[in-house]
Structures are given as structure tokens and as C-alpha cells.
Amino acid sequence: MWTTTLLARYLDGDPFEIVLEHSRCVAALALEVAGRLSLSEEDRLFIADAALLHDIGVCQVDAAGLGLHGGNPYIMHGVLGRAILEREGYPLHALVCERHTGVGLTCEDIVRQKLPLPQRDMCPQSLPEQIICFADLFYSKKPGRLSERKPVERVREKLLPFGKEKVAVFDGWLVRFGAE
Secondary structure, eight states: OHHHHHHHHHOOHHHHHHHHHHHHHHHHHHHHHHHHTTOOHHHHHHHHHHHHHTTGGGGGBEEGGGTEEOSBOGGGHHHHHHHHHHHHTOHHHHHHHHHOSBTBBOHHHHHHTTOSSOSSOBOOOSHHHHHHHHHHTTOOOOTTOTTOOOOHHHHHHHHGGGOHHHHHHHHHHHHHTTOO
């Protein structure tokens, strides 16, 4: 599969295995949602590919627990992934990378939290972007727990420190995507 080959160009060893397993779990849930919504085959193919590549930017971050020593803060993996996929010629997949953090980051979030990110909205816009972002919330990249799907309440707990509006976005997706 071309996505696995591309991912392997940027990651190897344990980090590759962790990101690949995490991304496969995200893709499986995203495709489950796409099926419930009766999305087109074209959308499903895009979702499968973009979900497998959504975390490619971790290759440039420092995350010792994942065996990564790229020098950038983890929060930057989305914008770094966007840059990688744009260079590779996948601009729509690149947007998924940038827009998948939490339920999305607004410019206000970035300024308020003093995040080392460009000051622009990075919220999922298209339905495939939203579905992948939603699915990603249920899976971590913790070795030994990669395929464990978080319960809905745990996802809400993780989002709440960032504001009730973030939980409201998630709850709206739960209803829209028929996942609760």
C-alpha cells in the first residue's frame, strides 16, 4: 500500500510500528463511521489513506516514549505532517494532518495557550477531516495500548480541560456519526 511505503520513508523501527498500528485503528473506526454515513467509495478511499498518514509529522518531534527525537514539540506534529505531505504532493491529506489535533485548534486556542504553532484556525472542515479527527480521539499511541478504544466518557474527560466547547463539538460528532 502506498501509504505504508510513504510512512516508512519517514519513520522506522518501533516508531513506525507504533504509528502504523495507531493509524490502522483510527482508519478502521473512521471507515466504520463512513459506512454508517453511506459515503462514496472515493471518500472511503481518501479516509483510509489520510487516516494512515495523519500522524506522519511525528517523525520530526521529540517524544521519547515513542522513541522519537526530532527536536520539535509534539503539538507541532500536525503542521509538520502538513508540510511533509504537501512536499510529497498530497495537499488534501496534508490538511488532515494539520487539522486533527483534539477536535481542532482555533487561532484563539493557539494564542491563549501560547502554542508554538502558526496563528490560524486548524479545525477540520470537510466531512472526511472531521471523521478522521473524531476517530483519532479514541486511540492513543501508548505502546501496549494501541488497539484499546477509549470509552466516550474518557474522551470527554481528556477534552474538558480545553473547554466545554471542545466537548460540545465531540458530542455533536457522536450524534452526527451515530457512534453513541
